[in-house]
Amino acid sequence: MPEVLQNKIAVITGAASGIGLATTKALLGEGASVVMVDRNRQGLDDLAGTLGAKAIPQVTDLLDAESCNAMVPEILQKVPHIDILYCNAGTYIGGDLTETTPEAIDRMLNLNVNAVMKNVHAVVPHMIERKTGDIVVTCSIAGHFPTYWEPVYSGSKWAITSFVQGMRRQMIPHGVRVSQVSPGPVASALLADWPEENLRKAKESGSLMDPEEVADAIVYMLTRKRTVTIRDMIVLPTNFDRV
Template identity: 35%
Template structure:
């Protein structure tokens, strides 16, 4: 276990799925977790399970006003921020040629703009502290492509590229920025995507060398490493957590 005692961590999209797994792990390592999610009731309920004075707060990452208000509330209550995990995401699967521009806008607004909004809102505090860790959740779709996820792949590719550039810009302040790229994961999002194709899970499990989908805790372990001093000399990196599906 990493030692995050006394650290203040914001995790977006943390009321369910991978985000919830990350919140649970960071709290287990001693952090106070701000469970940020558009579903306020679920965020509050998740935070109540974590301990360490963790709180739930409603945040719409596509709205800069909402993000700024949430970050201001965190600073008013806790006085600082040490860790940011940009996890909030959304996807709609289908052939690009048949996709709708409105869905493009939503995918990009949540996955890419959401990451930009929250990172920029939190950075002044990390810069002032001359310390901090930002972990952006990308996707292996950004690294190798994924049929039916063209716009999502593009948005997550932006997240990966943004992470590398932000790492360069903020290293002088001892801020580390890394990206964690999940492969197929057993989450509510995957359940929704695979509902129309019940054989998708079986096919993926056969294709993945470790023969299973990722569980939220698999991603949480990687995030906890990047959040802690165990990775004090690592920045600008992209880590695939895919059970070997996308070896490179």
Template identity: 35%
Template structure:
């Protein structure tokens, strides 16, 4: 049951983070929406009728992360779930993308998760309970052209999550990952400003409401991994079992950016 659970959500001012917060509020949970823009957070807050809070947070700032987590624990006495959702992508060929952008993307998408997780873990371990849900991506399982930087960050998220899950076994703290394919959210305004990729993958594009509902149910399930869309889960498994064959068979189909 999610009622009265305190759920911290990063990257919550729009898209999946915001929709998940709305659904959690409807379930009687207490979502804490965290994002960089105070204005966007205020706009997001106006659309949530139930109990919730907003926190201005830059996940690249360790001092801000620690301060936010400490404030929430002081105010609520607990953090039950951390949804590490903050992240962004840019799709460019490796020769065109500056090396600095690789670092910036890794700092947000991967190190942001590390900072938030490290900040909340002592509290969860002390209580002997807690749930960390990291939003990775289908890209973390299947690499595609023109997404070297983004794919690398999501591979890092999956590797971190899988290793941490083993480290925390028996502590009462669980670690799970969500691996969605393309979702119709503002993510693509930066990742694909020309719209070519989104046009090419319309058949696979998921509605954000569908993904948010799946995430909320997933939080309540205790399962370790959620792959979306469901029809892509088999393809991910095939790729991991036979990567060279899968590359040869799917190169043209996957090269949509």
């Protein structure tokens, strides 16, 4: 289905690096325009200059309530409509619960859970009015398995799995597809908090995958016929054996 995404307008959060950047490039390659949302203004400007006119920068700090609430209205001043919202921005906390702080927990839940819910809340009326749209959220394999080595992160992703699958059912009558992608470990800045020994072992064993593998999954999900929803795609490095 080579022309399905031609001239579509996508919004991707966390678009300046990692999975967000890889998906931005993939959707641009399919003919879509992409509003790249990130708090990194300089990074967005540099990328937009490199990626071309269909890459549209949107500076938003999802951890700032006012900035987060303004995101969708500001985007709709730049583009006529939103066909795809990909909520990808997130952060990571690994290790035992006793090793983190209340402040870090608040930050993670605000970004991984609250910001996603608020972004979806903001775009849903627009998509319902148009009777079409796609909402995709980056979840994680940790949202399907009690990953005892990262309970805070895992808890945030279990919450998102519940939210996404509830919203999927709510949006069926409105022609809006809602789905999630659940990657295993991806080689990106998100793993900067991993214990060094765990990261070393994962790299040596081939238990990490590139962001482009997740982007490929997103493209596959978005290019199915409107009568089909890929409700969740779990994408793992072949040598990942912890779940």
